[in-house]
Amino acid sequence: xxxxxxxxxxxxxxxxxxxxxxxxxxxxxxxxxxxxxxxxxxxxxxxxxxxxxxxxxxxxxxxxxxxxxxxxxxxxxxxxxxxxxxxxxxxxxxxxxxxxxxxxxxxxxxxxxxxxxxxxxxxxxxxxxxxxxxxxxxxxxxxxxxxx
Numbered sequence: 355x356x357x358x359x360x361x362x363x364x365x366x367x368x369x370x371x372x373x374x375x376x377x378x379x380x381x382x383x384x385x386x387x388x389x390x391x392x393x394x395x396x397x398x399x400x401x402x403x404x405x406x407x408x409x410x411x412x413x414x415x416x417x418x419x420x421x422x423x424x425x426x427x428x429x430x431x432x433x434x435x436x437x438x439x440x441x442x443x444x445x446x447x448x449x450x451x452x453x454x455x456x457x458x459x460x461x462x463x464x465x466x467x468x469x470x471x472x473x474x475x476x477x478x479x480x481x482x483x484x485x486x487x488x489x490x491x492x493x494x495x496x497x498x499x500x501x502x
Contacts, residue, residue, distance in 0.1 A: 374471060381463040385456055386430065390415075392460060394423055398433055399449045399457045406435075406445055432456055 355363075375389065382392055394409055401408075410420030424447060427433045432453035438444035449457065472480055 374468075377467050377471065378464055381460060381467065384463075385460055387432075387456070387460070391423065391427055392457075395427060395432055395449065395453055395457050396461075398427075398447050399454055403436070403446045403448050406447060409447060427453070 378389070382389060387395070390413065393413060397409060397412055398404055406420055406424055407417060409424065410417050413420065413423075415423070424433065424435070428435065431450055433447050433449050436446045436448055438446060475483065
């Protein structure tokens with residue numbers, strides 16, 4: 355395949371990603387949450403307790419942006435800060451009951467959207483796509499890690 359065809363393929367993948375985000379966005383708006391806030395909430399719910407710096411690192415955002423993100427989630431009463439018993443300077447983030455309920459409600463909406471999104475593929479095509487995307491992700495990730 356020529357480099358121009360590969361570039362066009364890459365543009366199509368980016369467009370598909372953008373379109374999928376457009377499908378999800380209205381569900382997030384219903385819950386008054388942005389996609390970054392949702393990803394942070396997901397991380398917090400799934401980890402039960404996590405340090406603020408780990409949220410920032412995982413989302414690849416600056417610590418100040420992570421703190422602002424946590425502040426917004428806390429104002430919405432989706433998470434709470436808890437100081438470490440061992441070191442009061444260390445602050446952990448935990449989801450509230452409202453946060454867990456919100457996360458699971460959004461997850462159900464998003465699952466329904468993606469079931470429809472991928473419904474044009476049969477099971478074999480879906481599995482093959484999963485393998486291809488996984489292979490590309492692994493390759494690109496290793497390239498990035500080796501440059502650091």
